[in-house]
Amino acid sequence: MATLLAKxxxxxxxxxxxxxxIKAPDSAKMKVKQYHQDEIKEMSLTFSLNPLELQKIDVxxxxxxxxxxxxxxxxxxxxxSDELFTNRLSSFGLPE
Numbered sequence: 477m478a479t480l481l482a483k484x485x486x487x488x489x490x491x492x493x494x495x496x497x498i499k500a501p502d503s504a505k506m507k508v509k510q511y512h513q514d515e516i517k518e519m520s521l522t523f524s525l526n527p528l529e530l531q532k533i534d535v536x537x538x539x540x541x542x543x544x545x546x547x548x549x550x551x552x553x554x555x556x557s558d559e560l561f562t563n564r565l566s567s568f569g570l571p572e
Contacts, residue, residue, distance in 0.1 A: 503531070514538060 486494040496507040509518045522532040533545045
């Protein structure tokens, strides 16, 4: 175990490495990098621990900009209407 913790990077898959893992009392954050992916430098995933749920995704892109996605008011096992995924031309200001 000490050898694993001493490594700078832990290879998860063929081209994915775990760069960092930080655990707090109520959350955990892991920073990963996918090699051969030029558009994304690294990505951080933040989880709540009890229950284990994805809370936030931070993506550092090639221009050193961080894009954050935070999940709020999550609903599970909720039925979604098919109309949610239908584009209507009128919603873009175009005639139908």
